[in-house]
Amino acid sequence: MAISLAAASASSSSFLRPSPQARFPKCPPLCSKSQSRPWPFRIRATSAVAVEPDQAIQTDIFACPICYEPLIRKGPPGLNLSAIYRSGFKCKRCKKSYSSKDRYLDLTVTAGLRDYTEIQPTRTELFRSPLVSFLYERGWRQNFRQSGFPGPDEEFKMAQDYFESAKGGLVVDVSCGSGLFSRKFAKSGTYSGVIALDFSENMLRQCYDFIKKDDKLSTTNIALVRADVSRLPFSSGSVDAVHAGAALHCWPSPSNAVAEITRILKGGGIFVGSTFLRYSSLTPWFVRPFRERTPQGYGYLTEEEIKDLCTSCGLTNYSSRIQQAFIMFTAQKPQK
Numbered sequence: 017m018a019i020s021l022a023a024a025s026a027s028s029s030s031f032l033r034p035s036p037q038a039r040f041p042k043c044p045p046l047c048s049k050s051q052s053r054p055w056p057f058r059i060r061a062t063s064a065v066a067v068e069p070d071q072a073i074q075t076d077i078f079a080c081p082i083c084y085e086p087l088i089r090k091g092p093p094g095l096n097l098s099a100i101y102r103s104g105f106k107c108k109r110c111k112k113s114y115s116s117k118d119r120y121l122d123l124t125v126t127a128g129l130r131d132y133t134e135i136q137p138t139r140t141e142l143f144r145s146p147l148v149s150f151l152y153e154r155g156w157r158q159n160f161r162q163s164g165f166p167g168p169d170e171e172f173k174m175a176q177d178y179f180e181s182a183k184g185g186l187v188v189d190v191s192c193g194s195g196l197f198s199r200k201f202a203k204s205g206t207y208s209g210v211i212a213l214d215f216s217e218n219m220l221r222q223c224y225d226f227i228k229k230d231d232k233l234s235t236t237n238i239a240l241v242r243a244d245v246s247r248l249p250f251s252s253g254s255v256d257a258v259h260a261g262a263a264l265h266c267w268p269s270p271s272n273a274v275a276e277i278t279r280i281l282k283g284g285g286i287f288v289g290s291t292f293l294r295y296s297s298l299t300p301w302f303v304r305p306f307r308e309r310t311p312q313g314y315g316y317l318t319e320e321e322i323k324d325l326c327t328s329c330g331l332t333n334y335s336s337r338i339q340q341a342f343i344m345f346t347a348q349k350p351q352k
């Protein structure tokens with residue numbers, strides 16, 4: 017059965033909303049008379065698949081990381097942890113299945129592979145360690161203040177200001193780590209859904225533990241997804257806002273990542289990122305040659321390089337705030 021990608025992506029955000037008309041007036045109604053097919057529409061099950069009332073089969077916000085076809089989901093609808101955990105996902109085109117592992121949904125290309133394991137550069141692998149994941153919000157992240165990071169509360173406020181036009185929409189917190197900001201976005205009640213996405217299995221497990229300890233969060237619209245920022249498992253033009261805190265310097269290919277972020281954003285969607293600059297205005301000239309990028313170390317960029325990356329991917333309205341080596345920047349995908 018043919019499901020148009022455009023229809024799926026247009027409908028996906030409304031699919032996530034528990035009571036859209038009440039909370040987020042800009043969302044389309046769940047069942048629009050103007051649509052030829054009511055949403056969430058059901059696909060006739062094959063004889064092999066028994067469909068129970070709450071086990072609808074439907075296209076989902078998530079797309080196959082191999083071919084970007086919207087995934088078919090079987091299970092309870094919704095973006096909360098329990099619904100995602102109980103759902104199975106399948107790509108109609110690749111026939112590849114995806115499911116939750118240890119409470120996060122694994123949407124990497126390598127999900128389910130038996131023999132092959134992906135080894136990424138050190139700056140990515142470091143955060144897959146259980147120890148680093150455990151320590152991350154227990155001292156590691158606090159050290160960023162020495163480089164000019166204002167601290168999570170202030171950084172969250174700055175990001176929310178940039179996300180003003182994305183209120184009521186879907187936010188993807190790319191490279192969320194243990195979910196420091198994903199949890200704040202979800203708790204704010206400002207967005208219809210939050211996807212906490214990281215490549216590190218242990219960061220996601222840690223994020224799950226933090227969510228479970230917080231009564232206000234365990235039932236909200238937050239999903240944990242394992243994915244590579246260079247291969248984001250969402251349809252093109254399906255996401256209202258992307259946040260990437262303290263992450264760009266950890267990515268294997270910042271250009272592929274920014275291109276992917278641009279692809280998944282809707283027209284008018286906002287990207288907000290923060291990172292360490294290679295040089296701050298206070299860095300003496302004679303120190304700068306020692307800060308050049310190496311394949312092994314972190315990929316610290318200059319502000320000019322960050323702006324160049326965003327612009328070359330077609331993002332506009334670039335602006336930034338800098339404090340010592342800390343930069344928070346934002347850019348917008350143009351409306352069509």
Ligand SMILES: C[S@@+](CC[C@H](N)C(=O)[O-])C[C@H]1O[C@@H](n2cnc3c(N)ncnc32)[C@H](O)[C@@H]1O
Pocket residue numbers: 136139140143144157190191192193194196197213214215216219243244245246260261262263266267268
């Ligand atoms: C310094 S932490 C940032 C965590 C959090 N966003 C914050 O603001 O504190 C960087 C994160 O980038 C993630 N990361 C590194 N390479 C990645 C990749 N290829 N795809 C997705 N995430 C990646 C790491 O797993 C790590 O959790």
